[in-house]
Amino acid sequence: MKRLTIDNRIGITNQIRSYLEKNSESKFIHRLHVILLFADTGSNESCDSLGTLFGISPRSISNWIKKINQTGDIESLRSIPPSGRPPRLTQEQKDEIRTVLQQSPEKQGIQDKYWRGKNLSTFIYQRYGLILTVRSCQFLLHKAGFSAKGSTRRDKKNKPHSKAFSQ
Numbered sequence: 001m002k003r004l005t006i007d008n009r010i011g012i013t014n015q016i017r018s019y020l021e022k023n024s025e026s027k028f029i030h031r032l033h034v035i036l037l038f039a040d041t042g043s044n045e046s047c048d049s050l051g052t053l054f055g056i057s058p059r060s061i062s063n064w065i066k067k068i069n070q071t072g073d074i075e076s077l078r079s080i081p082p083s084g085r086p087p088r089l090t091q092e093q094k095d096e097i098r099t100v101l102q103q104s105p106e107k108q109g110i111q112d113k114y115w116r117g118k119n120l121s122t123f124i125y126q127r128y129g130l131i132l133t134v135r136s137c138q139f140l141l142h143k144a145g146f147s148a149k150g151s152t153r154r155d156k157k158n159k160p161h162s163k164a165f166s167q
Contacts, residue, residue, distance in 0.1 A: 024079045031077045098144050
């Protein structure tokens with residue numbers, strides 16, 4: 001029988017890892033699979049070999065095993081929700097903003113050639129009713145892959161143009 005292979009192995013692997021990173025329940029199940037494999041092999045597999053196999057840190061596997069040994073319960077492997085203030089924008093809103101940023105601001109009714117922190121702040125307020133500072137919007141632009149591009153002075157009397165954001 002012919003040995004099976006996955007045609008787009010790297011792409012599929014990246015999709016699976018991306019899914020596991022996004023979903024806390026899937027992280028828990030992934031951790032259980034690693035521990036189950038460790039337990040089923042009778043500890044013949046090292047944390048290094050399992051880490052290489054699953055593409056995770058051997059230290060993480062070691063910590064999971066120690067945690068289970070200390071508590072005696074697999075529930076200790078669940079992720080603890082992060083503390084602190086929740087983000088003002090949901091992930092869906094951030095995704096929508098990234099899509100909008102691919103278009104010119106004029107298509108969104110903003111009279112400007114480039115996306116800037118100030119006009120993105122206005123857009124977010126109009127669309128979602130949320131007030132975000134200009135600096136927060138500049139950070140969003142940066143995370144979306146936009147970079148600051150400042151033009152040079154034309155002469156000494158004119159002030160330089162403000163920084164514009166473009167891809």
